[in-house]
Amino acid sequence: MKERQLLGIHGLLPARVKTMKEQLFLCKLTVDNYTTATGKYLYLNDLMQRNEKLFYKLLTENIEQLLPIVYTPTVGLVCQRFGFLFRRPEGIFLNIYDKGNVQQILKNWPEKGVKVIVVTDGERILGLGDLGAHGMGIPVGKLSLYTALSGINPKACLPITLDCGTNNETLLNDPQYVGLREKRIGGERYEAFVDEFMEACVEEYGPNILIQFEDFGSHHAFKFLEKYRHKYCVFNDDLQGTAAVVLAGLMSSSRITGKKLSESKILFLGAGGAANGIASLLVMGMIRQGVSKEEAIGKIFLIDADGLVVNTRTKGDLIGPKKYYAKDLNEMDDLNAIVNNVKPNILIGVSTKGGAFTPKVLKSMAAISKRPVIFALSNPTNNAECTPQEAYQHTEGRCVYASGSPFKEVEYQGKTYKTGQGNNCYIFPGVGLGVMLSQMLHIPEEVFLIAADTIAENIKQEHLDKGSVYPPITDIYNMSGLIAEAIMKYAFEKNLAGINRPESIPDFIEKHQYSTSYEDALRPTWEIPPLDTKYDMEKWDPPKSFC
Numbered sequence: 001m002k003e004r005q006l007l008g009i010h011g012l013l014p015a016r017v018k019t020m021k022e023q024l025f026l027c028k029l030t031v032d033n034y035t036t037a038t039g040k041y042l043y044l045n046d047l048m049q050r051n052e053k054l055f056y057k058l059l060t061e062n063i064e065q066l067l068p069i070v071y072t073p074t075v076g077l078v079c080q081r082f083g084f085l086f087r088r089p090e091g092i093f094l095n096i097y098d099k100g101n102v103q104q105i106l107k108n109w110p111e112k113g114v115k116v117i118v119v120t121d122g123e124r125i126l127g128l129g130d131l132g133a134h135g136m137g138i139p140v141g142k143l144s145l146y147t148a149l150s151g152i153n154p155k156a157c158l159p160i161t162l163d164c165g166t167n168n169e170t171l172l173n174d175p176q177y178v179g180l181r182e183k184r185i186g187g188e189r190y191e192a193f194v195d196e197f198m199e200a201c202v203e204e205y206g207p208n209i210l211i212q213f214e215d216f217g218s219h220h221a222f223k224f225l226e227k228y229r230h231k232y233c234v235f236n237d238d239l240q241g242t243a244a245v246v247l248a249g250l251m252s253s254s255r256i257t258g259k260k261l262s263e264s265k266i267l268f269l270g271a272g273g274a275a276n277g278i279a280s281l282l283v284m285g286m287i288r289q290g291v292s293k294e295e296a297i298g299k300i301f302l303i304d305a306d307g308l309v310v311n312t313r314t315k316g317d318l319i320g321p322k323k324y325y326a327k328d329l330n331e332m333d334d335l336n337a338i339v340n341n342v343k344p345n346i347l348i349g350v351s352t353k354g355g356a357f358t359p360k361v362l363k364s365m366a367a368i369s370k371r372p373v374i375f376a377l378s379n380p381t382n383n384a385e386c387t388p389q390e391a392y393q394h395t396e397g398r399c400v401y402a403s404g405s406p407f408k409e410v411e412y413q414g415k416t417y418k419t420g421q422g423n424n425c426y427i428f429p430g431v432g433l434g435v436m437l438s439q440m441l442h443i444p445e446e447v448f449l450i451a452a453d454t455i456a457e458n459i460k461q462e463h464l465d466k467g468s469v470y471p472p473i474t475d476i477y478n479m480s481g482l483i484a485e486a487i488m489k490y491a492f493e494k495n496l497a498g499i500n501r502p503e504s505i506p507d508f509i510e511k512h513q514y515s516t517s518y519e520d521a522l523r524p525t526w527e528i529p530p531l532d533t534k535y536d537m538e539k540w541d542p543p544k545s546f547c
């Protein structure tokens, strides 16, 4: 009642003051009542705008049920229909004509304490291709997971879409398309625009601003990561986050198959951003197990749209990092023939090609290996290279399976399997939290090994027994805390941290995590004390929008 009077809203609400528990009950009932995934998404999106704490409480308490709504697969559908569904600003659109004014436009974002940015240019949204400005759903979804899965304050999160046009003819001809209605502008002009964006972020939010690149086309993804990784606090989720989650899953798989990663042969369907990002971390993982870099590279085979990546290609290119994995083999383009020739025990799908792991391919994998590992990681659900049901059925229940998007429990020969979701959402929230809190200026590759190890160490036998090589989704919040702790320790050991080592790292992390309790409304969770400065609560001036 006091709050209502202070806010001058007494009388605008009915007399009864509901507890959060009562509100949650009603929200859950409402979301369950929507019959379509998009309906649920819109309801949740509306709740996020109306009552942020209630939204995050609902999301965290029902993460398994609601993750597929705020994230893959529904977020893919939302991006495809973004022109119909756009209601209100949830992030910043910077279009290429804004060049020269980027920092000024950033100032229009009402929150000033931004610590984490997820940015896309919409060129490769999940496995759905170029969605241009409609890709905005992805940074919005990823950042909501930063809060729900690691406790970063939503006020510290800023979704950004760089609108440089689209080459998607359907969108260009769609009256509902809300982005720039022109072909993608690339080359030097585009790169200068992205350079200005990076500089503007640092000018506006400081050198520690964490920038996550998401769903760029792979040529730009590699290029920007190499260009910026030593200059800014930046990582590419599709390359590095995905790599860490796959390495973790393969380390857990070894416990089932009895075969070390360094004793494996790994075949990728797909030779783009995700495949090369994963391959590069797997090489690091294998080197740790005692093999040379050359040996490790020799165990990795890539397939792109033109077939197996070989040195003497007449069809297809050898541009970018895939050339490091090219083999002295004959050109082949039939997946089943390649499987039978290469004889991998691990098959990873990052091709965007739904159903590519046909019964024939799966049977071949089962003939080669007692316990074949099948990861069908393309998103959203329809793009998965095979379903868990298909994988078990065609490998006589012997495979170790993971998918990028969630699948329901499946039954095979009387056993129920709850397969794991090999998705970078196990990694980026914890990495972001650890990097942000330790105020690192750059993100070394070891950070992703640390994240992978943390996940792998925390997978229990009971989950492996049920068919999952990952901890349950409901454990991600705890995992993120552990990843952040391990990264902070690493940052202090390597002198990479921009803060003094706190007495207790777990307490420090906990203290800075977002609270969904109404009572904690004034907790300054996003403020992190700078190096050598005592945090003085007396002088703390809460942003007006927070009161």
Ligand SMILES: NC(=O)C1=CN([C@@H]2O[C@H](COP(=O)(O)OP(=O)(O)OC[C@H]3O[C@@H](n4cnc5c(N)ncnc54)[C@H](OP(=O)(O)O)[C@@H]3O)[C@@H](O)[C@H]2O)C=CC1
Pocket (backbone or CB within 6 Å): 124, 125, 126, 127, 128, 217, 218, 237, 238, 242, 245, 269, 270, 271, 272, 273, 274, 275, 303, 304, 305, 306, 349, 350, 351, 352, 353, 377, 378, 379, 380, 383, 403, 404, 405, 422, 423, 424, 425
């Ligand atoms: N589970 C997770 O956490 C993640 C999943 N992903 C998913 O992985 C998929 C790929 O992402 P990403 O690597 O970034 O995308 P890219 O566009 O960079 O790469 C796609 C690759 O697949 C190849 N490809 C396309 N069609 C075929 C085909 N018919 N047969 C064989 N190869 C084919 C392409 O070949 P070419 O090079 O010749 O064009 C390219 O090498 C997406 O669906 C994405 O959602 C991505 C990141 C994380």
Ligand SMILES: CC(=O)C(=O)O
Pocket (backbone or CB within 6 Å): 072, 125, 126, 127, 215, 237, 238, 378, 379, 404, 423, 424
């Ligand atoms: C999960 C993810 O980042 C992707 O599919 O692009």
Ligand SMILES: [Mg+2]
Pocket (backbone or CB within 6 Å): 126, 214, 215, 237, 238
């Ligand atoms: Mg992505």
